[in-house]
Amino acid sequence: MIILGLLLVAGILAVKLLPITKFVAPAVDPLSIYTHPPIPQVTKEAPPSLLAQSYILVDNTTNTILLSKNIHSRIYPASTTKLATALTALNIYPLDEVVSIGSTYAEGKVMELKPGEKITVRSLVTALLVYSANDSAYNLALNHQDGVPGFVKEMNLIAKKYNLNDTNFVNFDGIHSPSHYSSVYDLSQLGRIAIKNPVIRETVKNKKITVTDISGKTIHTLDSTNELLGVIPEIQGLKTGWTPEAGGCFVSLINIGGHEMIGVVAQSDERFIDTQKIISWAKENITWLPYTQSVNTP
Numbered sequence: 633m634i635i636l637g638l639l640l641v642a643g644i645l646a647v648k649l650l651p652i653t654k655f656v657a658p659a660v661d662p663l664s665i666y667t668h669p670p671i672p673q674v675t676k677e678a679p680p681s682l683l684a685q686s687y688i689l690v691d692n693t694t695n696t697i698l699l700s701k702n703i704h705s706r707i708y709p710a711s712t713t714k715l716a717t718a719l720t721a722l723n724i725y726p727l728d729e730v731v732s733i734g735s736t737y738a739e740g741k742v743m744e745l746k747p748g749e750k751i752t753v754r755s756l757v758t759a760l761l762v763y764s765a766n767d768s769a770y771n772l773a774l775n776h777q778d779g780v781p782g783f784v785k786e787m788n789l790i791a792k793k794y795n796l797n798d799t800n801f802v803n804f805d806g807i808h809s810p811s812h813y814s815s816v817y818d819l820s821q822l823g824r825i826a827i828k829n830p831v832i833r834e835t836v837k838n839k840k841i842t843v844t845d846i847s848g849k850t851i852h853t854l855d856s857t858n859e860l861l862g863v864i865p866e867i868q869g870l871k872t873g874w875t876p877e878a879g880g881c882f883v884s885l886i887n888i889g890g891h892e893m894i895g896v897v898a899q900s901d902e903r904f905i906d907t908q909k910i911i912s913w914a915k916e917n918i919t920w921l922p923y924t925q926s927v928n929t930p
Contacts, residue, residue, distance in 0.1 A: 667923075668923035669693045669694055669923070670693075670891070670920035670921060670922055670923065671694065671696070671920065671921055671922075671923055672691045672694065672696050672698055672891070672918050672919070672920050673918065673919050673920070673921055674698055674699075674917055674918055675917050675918070675919060676916070676917045679699055679701070679913070680699075680909040680910060680912070680913040681909070682701075682897065682900070682906040682909055682910070683900045683901050683902045683905075683906055684701075684880075684897035684898060684899060684900035684903070684906045685701075685702060685705075685707075685879075685898065685899035685900070686701060686702040686703065686705050686707055686815070686816045686896075686897075686898045686899055687699070687700070687701050687702075687816055687895070687896060687897045687898065687900075687906065687910070688700045688701075688703045688816045688817055688820050688894075688895070688896050689886075689893055689894075689895045689896075689910055689914060690820045690821075690824070690893060690894045690895075691891070691892075691893055692824055692827070692892040692893055692894055693891075693892065695824070698893065698914065698918055699910065699913065699914075700816075700817075702816070703815060703816050703817040704798055704815050704817055705815060705816075706798060706813045706814075706815060707813065707814060707815060707816065707878065707881070707898040707899055708806075708808060708812065708813055708814075708875065708877050708878035709799075709806055709812070709813070709814040709819060709873055709878065709881060709898075710806040710808075710873030710874050710875045710878040710881050711741075711764045711805065711806040711857075711871065711872060711873035711874065711881075712806065712814075712819055712822075712871050712872070712873040712881050712882075712883050712896075713801060713803070713804070713805060713806035713812070713814075713873070714760050714761065714764060714769055714804075714805065714806065714871060714873075715819075715822050715823065715826045715832075715870070715871050715883065716787045716790055716791070716801060716822060717760060717769050717772065717773070717787065717804045717805070718757050718760055718761055718826065718829075718832055719790055719822075719825065719826055719829065719832070720772075720783060720786045720787045720790060721753060721756070721757055721760075721772045722753075722757060722829055722831060722832070723786070723790075724776070724786065725753040725772075725775065726753065727752065727753055727754040727757075727831070728752055728753070728754065729752065729753045729775075730750050730751070730752055730753075730846055731750070731751055731752070731753060731756060731771050731772070731775050732748070732749075732750050733745045733746060733747055733748060733749040733750070733751065733771055734747060734771075734774065735747060736767070737766065737767040737770040737771070738767070739766055739805075739807060740766040740805060740807060741763070741764050741765060741766055741857075742765055742766050742767040743759050743763055743765035743767055743768055743852050743854060744767070744852070745765075745767045745768065745771060745852075746850065749845045749850055750845055750846045750847070751843070751844075751845045751846065751850075752846065753772070753775075754831070755843035755844070755845075756768045756771060756772050757772070757831065757832075757835070758835050758838075758841055758843055759841070759843055759852065759854055760772065761832065761835045761836050761871065762835060762836070762838050762840075762841050762854055762855075762856045762857075763841070763854035763855065763856070763857065764857045764871075764872060764873075765854070766805040766807070769804040769805040770804060770805065772804070773804040780804065783804060784801055784802065784803060784804060787801045787804070788800065788801050790825075791818070794821060794822075794825060796814070796818040796821060796822065797818075798813070798814060798815035798817065798818050799813065799814040799815070799818045799822075800812065800813055800814075806873055806875065806878075807875070808875045808876075808877045808878065816896040816897070816898050819881075819883050819896045819898070820883070820894045820895075820896050822883070823870050823871075823883045823885065823894040823896070824894055826870065826871075827869070827870070827885060827892075827894075833869070836858070836868070836869030836870050836871065836885065837861070837868055837869060838856060838861075839855070839856050839858075839861045839862050840853070840854070840855050840856065841853075841854050841856075842854070857872040858870075858871075858872055858882075859904050860884070860904055860907060860908070864907075864908060864911065866886050866887055866888055866911050866915075867884060867885070867886060867907075867911075868885045868886070868887050869884070869885035870883045870884055870885040870894070871883045872903070874903075878898070878899070879898070879899040879900055879901065880897070880898075880899075880900045880901060880902070880903035881896075881897065881898045881899075881900070881903060882895075882896070882897050882900075882903040882904065882906075882907055883895070883896050884896070884907050884910075886910075886911055886914070888911070888914055888915055888918075889920075891920050893914065895907055895910050895911075897910070
């Protein structure tokens with residue numbers, strides 16, 4: 633009992649000797665820093681007259697659909713597929729990894745990579761996005777530890793992760809296959825995902841690029857397939873596509889007054905004219921209101 637009493641007294645003394653810490657409220661309430669993004673408001677519902685059979689315009693920040701037609705209809709994505717190719721490559725390879733070019737790949741649009749050429753992943757992704765080089769896509773896919781099938785599987789894992797339920801990839805470059813399909817809604821979401829990657833966002837702004845092998849002796853000078861870059865100031869990317877079966881496709885990154893949107897047109901004979909019409913319509917019919925004002929707007 634004496635020992636127990638001594639221990640109890642010691643415990644009480646120890647508690648009394650503990651330093652008193654005064655609670656100090658944070659200097660800034662973290663919740664007060666957050667500002668809800670502006671809410672886009674469509675002021676006139678009448679859509680523009682487009683040749684595209686399917687199209688969509690989405691506010692990038694809020695994912696609000698601003699303009700749409702047949703957004704979940706199955707379409708062939710052609711080379712807009714390469715947004716998924718680029719994302720997959722950037723997910724699994726270091727930018728400075730060197731790829732050794734094997735056999736020549738000559739199907740569709742190519743940058744003429746030569747067997748034995750050694751070139752970085754960054755250069756291949758750049759050529760893929762700007763020039764839409766199929767041989768670049770092929771070598772990125774072939775470099776996967778499980779070969780092309782393993783790479784394409786990872787492309788489909790991206791589609792699954794982001795609930796792109798109308799999308800299935802069977803190849804890396806968008807060459808036509810009945811089993812290779814998407815929708816303009818899914819492509820708009822793929823575009824939103826892609827521009828979160830700083831390499832993609834910066835690369836797709838380029839109207840012309842030069843990439844070399846690691847020796848600097850083999851030079852590829854390539855023009856963008858995006859005919860609106862440098863012509864329509866609101867256009868800041870993103871990816872074109874065309875096959876006879878798909879028609880013209882275009883996933884566009886549009887900036888109007890600091891507000892970013894993703895536009896997609898598919899099955900169009902005039903993909904760039906259609907995109908210009910979408911931009912003109914957006915400038916006339918969309919305003920961005922502060923959140924507090926928009927929720928009180930009848």
